[in-house]
Amino acid sequence: MGAGPALVSLTLNINGTDHTIQSDPDTPLIFVLRDELKLKGAKLGCGLEQCGCCAVLADGAVTLSCATPAAVFEGKAIVTIEGIGARPTGAAVQDAFVAASAAQCGYCTAGLVVAVTGLLEANPAPSRDQTAEALTPHLCRCGSHPRVFRAVEIAAATADG
Amino acid sequence: MSLEAAPLVRDWLGVAMDPSGDRAVIRTGKVDLGQRISTALIRIASEELTLPPDRITVAPVRTGTAPDEGITSGSNSVEQSGHALRCATATAREAAAALAAQDLGLDAARLTLQDGVFSAPGGANRIDLLPLIARLNPALAVNASLPASARRAHDARLAPRGLRAMVEGRYAFIQDLELPGMWHARVVRPPHALAHLTALDPEAVAAVEETGQRVIRDGSFLAVAGPAEWPVLRAAARLARGCDWDRGDGLPEGAPFARLDSDPAISLPVARGGKPEEGPLPPPLEGATHSLRFERPYTLHGSLGPSAALAVWEGDRLCLTTHSQGIYPLRESIADSLGLELAAVEITHHPAAGCYGHNGADDAAFEAALIARALPGTPVLLKWTREDEHAWEPAAPAMAIDVAARVEDGRITAWSGETRGDTHRGRPRPGPGRAGPQRLLANRFRADPMAPYSGQPNMNRHGGLHRNLDPIYDFDRRRLVKHLVPDGPVRSSALRCLGALANVWAIESLMDQIAGETGQDPIAFRLAHLDDPRAIAVLEGLRDGLGPAPEGRGIAYAQYKNAQTRCGVAVDLTVTDRAELRLDRIEMVADAGRIVDEDGLRAQLEGGALQGASWALYEEVRWDRDGMLTRDWDSYPVIRFDNIPRIAITLIDRPEDPSVGAGEASPPPTVAAIANAVHAATGLRLRRMPFTPDALQKAALED
Numbered sequence: 001m002g003a004g005p006a007l008v009s010l011t012l013n014i015n016g017t018d019h020t021i022q023s024d025p026d027t028p029l030i031f032v033l034r035d036e037l038k039l040k041g042a043k044l045g046c047g048l049e050q051c052g053c054c055a056v057l058a059d060g061a062v063t064l065s066c067a068t069p070a071a072v073f074e075g076k077a078i079v080t081i082e083g084i085g086a087r088p089t090g091a092a093v094q095d096a097f098v099a100a101s102a103a104q105c106g107y108c109t110a111g112l113v114v115a116v117t118g119l120l121e122a123n124p125a126p127s128r129d130q131t132a133e134a135l136t137p138h139l140c141r142c143g144s145h146p147r148v149f150r151a152v153e154i155a156a157a158t159a160d161g
Numbered sequence: 162m163s164l165e166a167a168p169l170v171r172d173w174l175g176v177a178m179d180p181s182g183d184r185a186v187i188r189t190g191k192v193d194l195g196q197r198i199s200t201a202l203i204r205i206a207s208e209e210l211t212l213p214p215d216r217i218t219v220a221p222v223r224t225g226t227a228p229d230e231g232i233t234s235g236s237n238s239v240e241q242s243g244h245a246l247r248c249a250t251a252t253a254r255e256a257a258a259a260l261a262a263q264d265l266g267l268d269a270a271r272l273t274l275q276d277g278v279f280s281a282p283g284g285a286n287r288i289d290l291l292p293l294i295a296r297l298n299p300a301l302a303v304n305a306s307l308p309a310s311a312r313r314a315h316d317a318r319l320a321p322r323g324l325r326a327m328v329e330g331r332y333a334f335i336q337d338l339e340l341p342g343m344w345h346a347r348v349v350r351p352p353h354a355l356a357h358l359t360a361l362d363p364e365a366v367a368a369v370e371e372t373g374q375r376v377i378r379d380g381s382f383l384a385v386a387g388p389a390e391w392p393v394l395r396a397a398a399r400l401a402r403g404c405d406w407d408r409g410d411g412l413p414e415g416a417p418f419a420r421l422d423s424d425p426a427i428s429l430p431v432a433r434g435g436k437p438e439e440g441p442l443p444p445p446l447e448g449a450t451h452s453l454r455f456e457r458p459y460t461l462h463g464s465l466g467p468s469a470a471l472a473v474w475e476g477d478r479l480c481l482t483t484h485s486q487g488i489y490p491l492r493e494s495i496a497d498s499l500g501l502e503l504a505a506v507e508i509t510h511h512p513a514a515g516c517y518g519h520n521g522a523d524d525a526a527f528e529a530a531l532i533a534r535a536l537p538g539t540p541v542l543l544k545w546t547r548e549d550e551h552a553w554e555p556a557a558p559a560m561a562i563d564v565a566a567r568v569e570d571g572r573i574t575a576w577s578g579e580t581r582g583d584t585h586r587g588r589p590r591p592g593p594g595r596a597g598p599q600r601l602l603a604n605r606f607r608a609d610p611m612a613p614y615s616g617q618p619n620m621n622r623h624g625g626l627h628r629n630l631d632p633i634y635d636f637d638r639r640r641l642v643k644h645l646v647p648d649g650p651v652r653s654s655a656l657r658c659l660g661a662l663a664n665v666w667a668i669e670s671l672m673d674q675i676a677g678e679t680g681q682d683p684i685a686f687r688l689a690h691l692d693d694p695r696a697i698a699v700l701e702g703l704r705d706g707l708g709p710a711p712e713g714r715g716i717a718y719a720q721y722k723n724a725q726t727r728c729g730v731a732v733d734l735t736v737t738d739r740a741e742l743r744l745d746r747i748e749m750v751a752d753a754g755r756i757v758d759e760d761g762l763r764a765q766l767e768g769g770a771l772q773g774a775s776w777a778l779y780e781e782v783r784w785d786r787d788g789m790l791t792r793d794w795d796s797y798p799v800i801r802f803d804n805i806p807r808i809a810i811t812l813i814d815r816p817e818d819p820s821v822g823a824g825e826a827s828p829p830p831t832v833a834a835i836a837n838a839v840h841a842a843t844g845l846r847l848r849r850m851p852f853t854p855d856a857l858q859k860a861a862l863e864d
Contacts (some may be wrong), residue, residue, distance in 0.1 A: 043334070098325055104195035104768055109327045113328050146771075148802075
């Protein structure tokens, strides 16, 4: 294969499981998730942390994975869209998105489900303004925003009930 | 149209025999772009065949097996594919009933069909529909005169196809495809569309190829491919540093609107009904009392997922997976570009992020084919970057519209509308002068470069530039002119609504202006110029649903192409002390004929309103001589969650009327209603999009 950048060994905890991989230390997390681990739920939308398609939870905080090197995530508990349904709030959010038909093309959806889960875990009853603030880093180009607001209301009503 | 190309029942409907239960397989040439066409088609088949939706599947949309329905565009899919499928499934049902009657020795009229089972009176003698359909004569032609079934599936809620997988991250977009031995690829772009690659540093190439990756060059088309994605991105950056580009004179600078007046144009009169004609232009409007000019900049599709394509060459045969909206026209243009027989190219559609028109999909498909040709037998997944998509997708062309009216006794008696802009027809459709290949981006840069496509006027009724130029209102006289100004500074093509967005904005702004100046209520003023009872019902419904008007309320009405969905919109907004527009509320009433998929219809109208709002408030492509300046979501902002109004939609169902397209109905009147609301709030008549704080301040100074 010839000379590429020197690889380092990284251990990442993803959806409750440790994965040890050899990686160029600059590789953003999303390429490790999608390319190495074949977890393709997180989407690459910009690579610039401008659109939110790549969101994951890192120690419970909504975090964009498209620009920050995977090495930065060592020692953190990473939850991707593939693992979000194992959390009670995440499962409620997924059901709420279906109930509200809160997607058209669906490219933003995985990032939004992660973001709404992170929001509701921190604030189980957000106001509309709080929801708007939490989701403003996320783009939806199809205009499903009103349905996403509705999904947040549904999930908030069911997650703790 | 769809039935002319695919006249047989079996072109549209098949049966999959399956131990877990037989399923109807419907075929379509129209593709899912997030607009849920396949969900609508499943509903239609479900109504006609009485089958539950989970017993109906949609076949892959692939050249050779899918009906050739041209391009998924123009809000035509329900009218074309939906109509064809409704007729095909109804024909199959009737023919199957005849077979059932024969088998049972009964009169077909005595059979009832329920849940896909024929039965005789009393429930005896049951016989399944699908095995009968499998036995139908393969030459059975679709009977296009059968009426739509009285059965309505839309009460039963049907989750959009793929939604559960989307929320769980399992829905595979084209960007997620993975084949054994697959490589990834990226293109190394020129600084701008007029630049050429004069030298490529051999050390850069060697540094990349040493790592087992491959550099592919064809003239100024440069790409890199390799087995893993991130190293390919790094290699593309390394190669970019090794390129010498001849930038020529750079991109043409200057205001795009001034050149719409000064550059050579192809000018045509447009007849009442929206059809351009050859012939002399009509004389100017005499006695005009009002006139205004409106300008819309180049705007982007801005797909959230950058374009991608998967290509593999097996010998001289090319297999492509694409999110193009037109697999058959794309196949012709790619085959022509590469000197291949049509049969040597197979193209399959695979969903990607919403495209809203002709984005980078077709260009990415052709580029993937070029790259994969250098790697025979290796599947290559090419992804565009965010910067590729922003800087290289074909934009909606800048437009300028001059509208004028003669008002007598508070009524408009004569109207003039002139619309200007470059082509909306950038899709790689075959045409004279190898117009198909000319419209594939990479053909400009290959070793034997092709000149870019120069726009030719669309002569169709309500075609691109003159879509909705003809006002829907009842004016005694009207003069309509289109000026196609080709060869603009930015490559242009079809974006949701095409010319209708700016044309409706211009018409509805002048309507609003005249209503205000003559002291008339904006809805009453429109009603006074309408005689279509369905239009009147929409506007009366809108009026009756509105509460007291806040300061900033605007109204607009349009019927897409004057033939599809009727849509009335009211927007309430607030202008902040920083001159930002806060969208508070959108009320909409729409009539799309017979409703097929109510939730999908609402989603299209709602999403369209927000996309229209985004174009209106935020979006403008900018460039200078060195290249595009709008290359990401910071330099080209779009609407976000912090400015989403409450939206309420009232639908008028017309079970006896044909279902008409709705995907592009709401953005034009929404943009116009926003502009009219700004006027109500501030007295400023905004005549250039986007309506940014700067634009408001500028309008205030000009006022």
